[in-house]
Amino acid sequence: MKITISKLLILFFITIAFIPHKTEIKKTEEQIVDEIIEKEKPEYHLVTATTYSITEEETDSTPLLTASGYKLDSINPKKDKVIAVSRDLKRKLKFGERVRIKGAGKLDGIYYVRDLMNKRFRNKIDILINPDDDGNKFTKVKLYPINKILN
Numbered sequence: 001m002k003i004t005i006s007k008l009l010i011l012f013f014i015t016i017a018f019i020p021h022k023t024e025i026k027k028t029e030e031q032i033v034d035e036i037i038e039k040e041k042p043e044y045h046l047v048t049a050t051t052y053s054i055t056e057e058e059t060d061s062t063p064l065l066t067a068s069g070y071k072l073d074s075i076n077p078k079k080d081k082v083i084a085v086s087r088d089l090k091r092k093l094k095f096g097e098r099v100r101i102k103g104a105g106k107l108d109g110i111y112y113v114r115d116l117m118n119k120r121f122r123n124k125i126d127i128l129i130n131p132d133d134d135g136n137k138f139t140k141v142k143l144y145p146i147n148k149i150l151n
Helices: 005-018 029-040 146-150
Strands: 045-052 082-085 098-102 109-116 124-128 137-145
Touching (some): 029 098, 029 109, 029 146, 098 146, 109 124, 137 146
Parallel strands (some): 045 124
Antiparallel strands (some): 045 137, 082 124, 098 109, 098 137
């Protein structure tokens, strides 16, 4: 019986296909938090979310400096993953605290509480976007405090 190289290669690839491979898939922090949320069903805040950018019309006279004193990137402020919270939520969340936002479409993710909204707003968050991004409004957004989830 003659075994050709092509037959050997086919046999080799078939053998490899059935050998269990140990592949390590690294999960993102967001995936880990989502698994915990799904499993443990922690408390969350149901809020309205809007967007804002670093213009004086939407902030104050120092648009690159948040209420917590955090300095924003002037070229790409969205990369800082910052949210502003209404003052009623500020009593429950601390500056620098990380939160998981779900229900805001492409803006879902993990953010830092670093800014404060005008006192006229209640139960609301503002997600920082870049000036050339389109603004949005979302209702019934779930806001999970990550520090409480991971502890």
